Amino acid sequence: MKKIHLQEIDGNSTGYLGLLAFLGAFVLAALGSTYYMEHNGHWVTGMNNQIVWGMPHVFAVFLIVAASGALNVASIASVFNKKIYKPLAPLSTLLALALLLGGLMVLVLDLGRPDRLVVAMTYYNFKSIFAWNIILYNGFFLIVGIYAWTNLDRTMKKYSRYAGFVAFIWRLALTTGTGSIFGFLVARSGYDMALMAPMFIIMSFSFGLAIYLLVLMAAYNWTGRPLGDVIIMRLRKLLGVFVAAVLYFVIVYHLTNLYATEHHGYEAFILLGANGGGTYSSIFWVGQILIGSLLPLAMIYAPGVANDRKTLAAACVLIIIGGLAQMYTIIIGGQAYPMEMFPGMEVLESTFADGQVAQYSASLPEIMLGLGGMAVAMIAVAIGIKVLGFLPQSLDDAIADPHHKAE
Numbered sequence: 001m002k003k004i005h006l007q008e009i010d011g012n013s014t015g016y017l018g019l020l021a022f023l024g025a026f027v028l029a030a031l032g033s034t035y036y037m038e039h040n041g042h043w044v045t046g047m048n049n050q051i052v053w054g055m056p057h058v059f060a061v062f063l064i065v066a067a068s069g070a071l072n073v074a075s076i077a078s079v080f081n082k083k084i085y086k087p088l089a090p091l092s093t094l095l096a097l098a099l100l101l102g103g104l105m106v107l108v109l110d111l112g113r114p115d116r117l118v119v120a121m122t123y124y125n126f127k128s129i130f131a132w133n134i135i136l137y138n139g140f141f142l143i144v145g146i147y148a149w150t151n152l153d154r155t156m157k158k159y160s161r162y163a164g165f166v167a168f169i170w171r172l173a174l175t176t177g178t179g180s181i182f183g184f185l186v187a188r189s190g191y192d193m194a195l196m197a198p199m200f201i202i203m204s205f206s207f208g209l210a211i212y213l214l215v216l217m218a219a220y221n222w223t224g225r226p227l228g229d230v231i232i233m234r235l236r237k238l239l240g241v242f243v244a245a246v247l248y249f250v251i252v253y254h255l256t257n258l259y260a261t262e263h264h265g266y267e268a269f270i271l272l273g274a275n276g277g278g279t280y281s282s283i284f285w286v287g288q289i290l291i292g293s294l295l296p297l298a299m300i301y302a303p304g305v306a307n308d309r310k311t312l313a314a315a316c317v318l319i320i321i322g323g324l325a326q327m328y329t330i331i332i333g334g335q336a337y338p339m340e341m342f343p344g345m346e347v348l349e350s351t352f353a354d355g356q357v358a359q360y361s362a363s364l365p366e367i368m369l370g371l372g373g374m375a376v377a378m379i380a381v382a383i384g385i386k387v388l389g390f391l392p393q394s395l396d397d398a399i400a401d402p403h404h405k406a407e
Contacts, residue, residue: 006090006152006389009223011382016222020382023375030372033365034109045366050358051335056110058327059370062207063103063377064137064178065200066323068171069208071096071144073235074151075171078164084234088216089164090390093148095212095381096171100140102377106370129181136174143170152388175201182330189266190334195256199249203323206242210319213239215381217309219391228397229307236312240300243319247293250326262340269337269357270329276357280333283325292322332360 009016037045047054074092077085108117121138124131147167150160179200182191213235220227254271257263268274273281299305299315336358385391392399 005393006391007393008389009219009386009391011386016382016386020379023379023382026368026375027372027379029368030106030109030370030375033368033372037110037365037369045363046361047366048358048360051332051360053331053335054110054360055328055332055362055366056106056369056373058324058331059373060103060106060110061178061331062324062327063099063106063373065175065204065327066207066211067096067099067103067140067204068175068178068201069204069206070099070212071167071171072205072208073212074147075164075168078147078161079168081161084231087392087395088231089160090148090151091216091219091385092212093144093151093167094384094390095215095377096144096208097141097148098377098380098384099208099211100137101380102373102375104137105376106373109369129177129184133174133177133181136170136177139170140174143167152390171204172201175204182334187339188334188337189263189340190270190330190337193253193256195249195253199246199253202242202245202249203326206239206246206319207323209235209239209242210316210323214313214316214320215378217313219385220395223391225391226394226396226399228395228399230397231395232309232312233307236300236306239316239319240297243293243296243300246326247289247297250288250293266337270333277333277337280329280336284329284333287325288322288329291318292325296322336360 045054071092073085074089074096076082077089077092111117121134124134126132143163144167147160147163150156150163176197179197182188183193183196185191213232216235217227217232219225254267257267265275269277270280270284273279296315296318299311299318302311305311338356338358
């Protein structure tokens with residue numbers, strides 16, 4: 001492999017400034033939505049006493065999970081010492097930090113009282129998985145920031161592999177913590193499973209790599225820099241493996257639930273649309289399985305489009321849409337299904353929503369807040385590649401591929 005030169009982009013073109021303005025409009029809309037929700041109270045959203053985690057949490061958890069997965073490319077380069085991935089590592093670290101920033105912005109602005117974040121950061125209840133996650137999020141910024149430094153500074157290159165190994169372990173812990181938020185909630189039939197943690201890890205691989213591929217191809221296409229087929233083909237095949245793995249874990253998750261009689265009601269709710277679960281069943285089968293898994297797999301592995309980058313980009317977009325659908329099914333669907341207060345016991349039900357499916361319809365301010373988080377992440381990436389050299393000058397096959405043979 002020839003020597004890779006990292007170089008920032010000019011960032012003075014009309015297209016670049018237009019991109020920032022376009023993304024900035026979503027950020028302003030998100031801030032306006034936050035003001036509207038905080039000024040009027042959360043009753044103006046679709047959230048209620050039963051659905052306390054709404055659409056902002058769908059976007060936030062998706063971005064946090066994707067942040068861990070976006071670091072996967074850098075981990076392969078450092079931890080597993082794959083030389084072809086080394087030039088891709090700096091962008092991987094930047095994207096991971098940016099996605100986590102966007103996700104946490106959505107969470108903070110949806111707290112109802114953002115100022116109370118200070119309380120959460122200074123008083124820890126170590127019996128709470130949420131307290132663990134605050135430590136994991138802060139640690140992620142610190143560790144990945146140091147890892148990015150070792151990738152950008154030549155004098156720090158010798159520490160890159162050690163920093164990468166620590167970042168690799170930490171990102172697995174972060175995604176485990178995020179998945180455990182749901183796995184530890186035994187009161188909800190849709191959660192309450194240790195499989196949530198590893199499923200979230202493999203979900204992060206898929207979502208993060210899909211976003212990484214889109215950013216990589218867009219950055220090199222818009223700046224006119226060479227991007228060879230070897231790297232794209234490697235990442236394409238890796239993405240296909242991750243998408244298939246997510247589908248496998250989803251199947252195992254539902255088969256495990258079907259084996260346990262106590263979860264049959266929830267499975268009928270999600271899979272068959274029984275007892276008022278038609279919306280969630282449609283989102284599961286159409287959004288998560290068809291759009292997010294089967295179609296991308298066909299587009300990745302179909303022989304006729306193996307080298308078509310537009311098809312790959314479309315597959316990445318579908319994976320992102322499917323990922324949001326999966327988060328919606330898990331987070332909203334899991335809350336909508338009625339809680340069984342005393343399993344195996346006969347109880348007198350009250351008139352306050354006992355045994356009833358919770359109703360939820362995402363409001364425009366919630367959606368705009370979530371899209372604003374995505375926009376913040378992309379603005380951070382755009383500014384990062386302008387200010388610092390996160391992008392190699394060229395990723396042509398002759399430069400990036402250590403086994404390239406000149407014709």
